[in-house]
Amino acid sequence: MALLEVRDLVKRFGETTILNGVNLRVQKGEVKVVMGRSGSGKSTLLRCINRLEEPTSGSIRLHDREVTGPSVDIRALRRSVGFVFQQFALYRHLSVLDNVTLALRHLGGLRRNEAEEKARHELARVDMTEHRHKFPAELSGGQKQRVALARALAMDPDVVFFDEPTSALDPLMCREVAILINRLFVDGVTVLCVTHDLTLARLISDRVIFLDRGRVCAEDAIENLSSGHADPRVQEFFGQEASGR
Amino acid sequence: MSHWASFVADLLDQLPLILTGLYQTLLLAAIVSVTGLALGIVVLHLEGSHRRLVRVIVRGYISFFVGTPLLVLLFLMYYGLPRIGLVMTPFAVALIGFTLNVAAYNAAYLGTARNALDPAELEAARAQGFSERQVFFLIMLPQVLRMSIPALTNQVILNLKDTSIAFLIQYTEFFARMQELAATNFQFFKAYAVTAAVYLALVSIIVLVARVVEKRFLLPGSYTPS
Incomplete structure (x- = not known):
């Protein structure tokens, strides 16, 4: 049984269809990568799964429980899904430590000292312990992303979503992001990562889902997708991405 | 010189009343600064309501009170409401x-400052389950x-100065007492100069x-003019 299963997911904004029947399965402990060009619906897919956007139709099951529909406790669903945003979205009035403890204290019900202990553990996982008293404005892009990851991991989520984790970083940071995600894989954390960064995709996952115009066009080993795939859209995308590097 | 001596003598003579007036001024300014901020926060919260009707009412409220002279409002309440049987003290x-x-x-x-927030932070909080x-x-x-400290400070200053119009609804604050002093000895220039000082x-x-508060609570990474 898959940890996360998306079936026939449709999302429309007015007349525009962004997701047009997406099917996707993520196994526990797996690092799954979704690729596609800008506007293919990658980010909307993540946002629909944790209900930041309301799916128009389709089914999303987490731990074999349906999470669409009006009767679902959306806040509980969101607590079980860690989300690392493209621009990191750290709370700029809070220190690194407080960014991580906030949910632990106000959603997890931990006392301040318990929350800080847990936060220190998560910050150590991403090598950010020594920066815990700094504020987001004092951090580099890569450091902000590590804090965003520690914040996402603090609530022990079932799955962590990464939305274009390298797009706001310089190209050299790609390897560092890959190291972080691979570390999560070793720890058994389930990851769903959307990106158009082929180098990152190669470094973190064997199999990739290719999304185009709201549909899954291919799911295959990255080598097969990037070398002479039958689908011309896949060929075009991977050809351009590879030559862009 | 003798004019100043007689003025100071009158000032000292009426000092207890003047100090009481000063207390009334500070009391009113302090209370309305707190209640005005508290209600302003409530209004800000309601302004973000999902219900359109609530947002329309809130915007109507802001437009009405920003667009209406405070003195007219005070007169309306103090001289107008008793006509329908609602009598309140000047302080109320x-x-x-x-x-x-x-x-x-x-x-x-506060609404202007809210518009300057990074919407991604609010979304991240919702995504966490808040x-x-x-x-x-x-x-x-x-x-x-924190972003509004300069504007809120200006408002506190305005509150302090604007309390002087409360004497027009018989609230005997500092300015009212200084007017009484001026009327006692007809030394208007001196009385109003002391009032201004x-x-x-x-x-x-x-x-x-406010400078100390602003320094203490400045958002890290915010621009600070040197």
Whole structure:
């Protein structure tokens, strides 16, 4: 049984269809990568799964429980899904430590000292312990992303979503992001990562889902997708991405 | 010189009353600064309501009180409401009138600061599972208040100065007492010069305190003019 299963997911904004029947399965402990060009619906897919956007139709099951529909406790669903945003979205009035403890204290019900202990553990996982008293404005892009990851991991989520984790970083940071995600894989954390960064995709996952115009066009080993795939859209995308590097 | 001597003598003679008036001024300014901020925060919260009707009412409230002279509102309440049987003390009228007016301005300042927030932060909080109320109180409000310190400080200064119009609804505050002093000895220039100096000194204290507060609560990474 898959940890996360998306079936026939449709999302429309007015007349525009962004997701047009997406099917996707993520196994526990797996690092799954979704690729596609800008506007293919990658980010909307993540946002629909944790209900930041309301799916128009389709089914999303987490731990074999349906999470669409009006009767679902959306806040509980969101607590079980860690989300690392493209621009990191750290709370700029809070220190690194407080960014991580906030949910632990106000959603997890931990006392301040318990929350800080847990936060220190998560910050150590991403090598950010020594920066815990700094504020987001004092951090580099890569450091902000590590804090965003520690914040996402603090609530022990079932799955962590990464939305274009390298797009706001310089190209050299790609390897560092890959190291972080691979570390999560070793720890058994389930990851769903959307990106158009082929180098990152190669470094973190064997199999990739290719999304185009709201549909899954291919799911295959990255080598097969990037070398002479039958689908011309896949060929075009991977050809351009590879030559862009 | 003898004019000054007689003025100072009258001033000292009426000092207890003047100090009582000063106390009334500071009391009204302090209370309406707090109640005006509290109500302004409530208005800001309601302005973000999902219900359109609530948003329309809130915007109507802000437009009405920002667009209406405070004195007209005070007169309406003090001289107009007794016609329909609602009589209030000058202090109650001043407190309610000022609070409604100040809250509308504060809500407008806070709303401007809210528009400068990074929407991604609010979305990140929702994605973590925080409720809308928690997003407001834990993420939005602390930042909005910090960004609004200069505007809120200006409002406190205005509150202090504007209390002087409360004498027109029989609220015997500092300016009213200084008018009485002026009327006693007909030395209007000296009386009003002293009045202006006292207001200036009080405003200077507010500005100094605000600078310390602003420095202490400045959002890390914010621009600070040197």
